[in-house]
Amino acid sequence: MKRIAVVGTSLAGLRAAQALREAGYDGALTMVGAEPHQPYDRPPLSKEFLLQGKAEQDGIALAITDDVAALNADWRLGVPATKLDTAAGTVVLADDTDIPTDGVVIATGGHARHLPGPSVAGVHVLRTLDDAIALRQDLQAGPENVVIIGAGFIGSEVAASCRALGLRVTVVEALADPLAPLLGPELAQVCARLHPENGVSVLYGTKVTGLSTVDGRVSGVRLADGRLLPAEVVVVGIGMRPATDWLTGSGLHLDNGVLTDAGCVTPLANVVAAGDVARYWSAEHDAYVRQEHWTNANDQPAVAVANLLAGRTITHYRASGYFWSKQYDAWIQYAGRTAPTDEIRIIDGSPEERKFVATYHRGDRMTGAFAINSPKIFTRTRKQLRANATDRSS
Amino acid sequence: MIRACSLTDLPPGESVRVVGPVPVAVFNADGELYAIDDTCTHQDASLSDGWLEGCFVECPLHEACFDLRTGVPTGPPAKRPVRTYPVVVSDGDVYVSVADQTAADNGTAEVA
């Protein structure tokens, strides 16, 4: 392989480039990114970045300039890919440039979901650095009321950041218990309690039907029960959709992501996918799965790239299932693959003190771990979980 | 020199956090002692809470790995190295020389 294009220049794209060079690939490497920025880290965008003076743009770069230069790649930033032409063997960019290539890494992640309808001033989504800069500007103007739509991780983190800025926040959530499918009802409640404890009210099971505006700017959020919540700033945290539009017509299987085998390889052996956009076959789950977590986008590219260079699937990806969130003064960590019905044991600390480690169990098997503010014991438990899984699969 | 702990309190695979002018983490990596800044250069995690694997410690929050010999991270999200400090064992006690932050090659001590 002499020419490889990596499409998407965020975490998964950068890790793919690094993995290629580490594996000794010394051919041409083109990095195609829709955003004009060098690779940066997204998790701070809902956390420190929104607070004045913390985690400035340089601080969130994923790599220092020297390390980026050492990749010896041709960076095409600010121009999205619009087409993968498998017959011609090219990636086509929005400015009509063709990039001839023998191998492609798809690392295009996803786009934030918006509310239906035209965009309204004061209403934000949060996925990119530019989104975060715009939101930060509106929050720092000191709005009287902020409404966040969606009590998932990003919505919850933004609520916490707003509180740190001293703002009044209400969260509106369509589901009755949004985290229960993932964490189980008990631990979902522990997370949910963080909001009222920190002065944020969350309206569960409440649907948003529309927005009110004054002079083209948002002034309120209308709820299904007829209420109107005043809001000068609205943050929409209702998830993302994988960025696969540019692959329409490529012949790849697109269904809530790019479908790949267990080694992140598409039906074309010279096209692989990694990160938030990849929906890979997982024998463990007996299903195609797509993850939207940092560690997945960090770990997956090495596997994808090994298979790309080999020309066939020689190694399979196994997710650690690890993610974290930071809300108020709570560091939340989770790992594993749990079911809401798994038995939960508190192995250290206490949920009341917001400092504890819990493990999940099914039969005689530990299926996962969850912790608040207990990184040391959580990390040891997570490593144990990983070792158990390796024993079982070997 | 700051006394970190007694050597018996730092068996292989363990770590201690020492509060001095800056917090320092001391590790026993299979008999070899290393001291580095305790605070991860990415955010504020305490590296003494991290996971020791050979002569690398993995940050307990976002899994940046630091080489205990050099302080250099092996990959994101950390970009900057932590400082390394010389470790001395004397009369069964472990000491860290925090005033004299040095390059890695004299930042270790043999546990003999």
Ligand SMILES: Cc1cc2nc3c(=O)[nH]c(=O)nc-3n(C[C@H](O)[C@H](O)[C@H](O)COP(=O)(O)OP(=O)(O)OC[C@H]3O[C@@H](n4cnc5c(N)ncnc54)[C@H](O)[C@@H]3O)c2cc1C
């Ligand atoms: C605000 C926020 C907070 C988060 N916090 C956490 C957290 O605390 N913990 C955690 O585990 N995870 C967190 N995540 C998730 C984590 O950031 C993602 O899992 C990770 O960024 C995925 O990396 P990726 O490279 O696969 O995709 P992305 O980061 O989405 O990057 C994809 C890149 O591809 C580009 N692109 C898209 N289409 C094209 C195209 N056609 N041509 C060229 N380029 C294209 C995009 O512009 C983007 O730059 C957070 C995410 C967000 C948005």
Ligand code: FES
């Ligand atoms: S705080 Fe150590 S890697 Fe993030």
